[in-house]
Amino acid sequence: MKRLVLIGAIALSLIATGAMAQETLRVLTWKGYAPAKLIKAFEAETGIDVKLTYSNNEEMIAKLRATRGAGFDLAQPSQDRISFVQNKFPIYQPIDYSKVDTGQLVESMVDAVKKNSAVDGKGFAVPHCYGTTGMIVNQKLAPGADDWSDLWNPKYAGKISYRLKRPLLIATAFGMGEDPFALYGDIDAYRALMGRVEKKLIDSKKLVKNYWTSGDTQVAIIKSGDANVISGWDGKGWTLHKENPDIDFIAPKSGALGWIDTFALPAKSKNLDGAYKYINFMLRPENAAYFTNQEGYGTASKDAINFLNAEIKANFSRSFPPEDLDNIKWHPPVPAGFEKIESKVLDRVKAAK
């Protein structure tokens, strides 16, 4: 009995010292946001051991909410998903912008993210990268599809696919000629709009092949030819274009939806210094450019453009002629209570015949 206790004590102390041996940084991020090459360079430069967990906006919030902001030292939520969560469950802590090398960032983007993520006047996020949700179209098999309204165009019946999540509801509203973001201040008007969106999606459900659910299924469904007109992310569309020139990302005429993903500090982050080092490292022009060249998403790093591949630059100019670039609808922060309305709509659309 005594010996057992002794062994237990030794084992425990070993675990404790093992954890202390090296400085670690636990990052909650998206797949592709932390390329292996950059992580290795960061570890070599700082001696910090980086532990990555891949997630998405919804799971990020759920994970941090479950631990009240513990378990991770740095997270990468989208800028519109910070302030409403922070208001309800304090899972993040304010950013000390003096520790961020903002000189190497696009200033307007830093300001916008600071403002959109603000709670009580304090900013909670630093921009990392941006991209848009638009459409990915096989232009040979589905010529002419260039607007959100083509997601319910009978011409493409049976070859349409999209992800049944909140961006789709916003996109449908824009495709119907409405402006959902203008109604963010008026919950009743927004609820009525969502009712119209729901009806549109249920009426046109018979035209849809399937709802894709992840980045992988998004790529698979158009690559395999199961669908030709789908909602999708610009980076994915451009990767597909490289393999098959018929497929490309299209900015819908009624406006692609722009998102900005950020760096934010969980409330109980145990390695703030490491987190700031990581942020500054990832946004260094050559590192940010490496990420953009790999993934195709735009970066918040100002001078990264000097290090971009010609092909990547071509993607932006091909998919975003000036008028479409100006027409990007950037997601404003989601007001509280809206997700509840939207999730009911999504449930009803999914369950409809």
Added chain:
Amino acid sequence: MKKRSGTFYLLMVPVLLWLGLLIVIPHLDMVYRSFRFETDDWEMVFSLNNYLTFFQDQIYWLTFVKTALYSIGVTFLAFVVTFPVAFYLTKVVGKKYSSFMTLLLLIPIWIGELVTVYGWMILLRDNGVINTFLMNIGIIKEPIEMLFTNFSMTIGLLYMSMLFMIVPMMSALDSLDDSLIEAASDLGASKWTIFRKIIIPYTTPGIVSGGIIVFMLVIGDYVAPNILGGKSSLWFTEQIYNKFLMSFNWNEGAAFGFLLLGLSSGIVWVALKLSGQKLEKVGS
């Protein structure tokens, strides 16, 4: 009273830790959450609203009914598909080959559900293996739409779960003495009568315990309905997932979780009563 030794208490520790930390405490926490409700003024109050939502909003209970019916159907299909296989492996083929074949049957479990589901996608899609083959030999002109339908979802659920049916059924069949079948046959019973009067009653505990496992696995599955199921295949677990992760409504999600637990346990209880089995007997 007999004095318990130190070892006795020491051995109790893992059991108590497991039951307490991993089962009882999390469930109590979820029960508590399921009765909390956030009013429009952002105040948390005790209420039955989370449970009432399930009954008031028809899409929730309709989804549940659909999930339950499909799960019962898949359980029945699993029995139909696996019974002949189990019978062959235990009664017809020799012991040596039988264990080898059983091992082969288990391969899908080693690979994991997600991978097998993607495998089915390759087989079933419009220009997938099956459609291409059928079109090449000229049986069909246009591809048959199989992927993203209730059909493909059923296949996915069945494929993963039938292995859990076959193992208990084989152990039940294994202990059935061959001489019983021979005796019945000598006394002039037809094959159907032997099947109905001897084999089925004897293996019922195995069938029921396999059935319970399959039913519970299927009703709680998330991957197959989500990936193979297509645009109208809302599974009840998907709604619980959405409550937790999409609308951040843990309270309603917790309530739905307990409804799933309660309702599926109810179905199992009814099945046990109908088949005249006792949980202790089936569970062993």
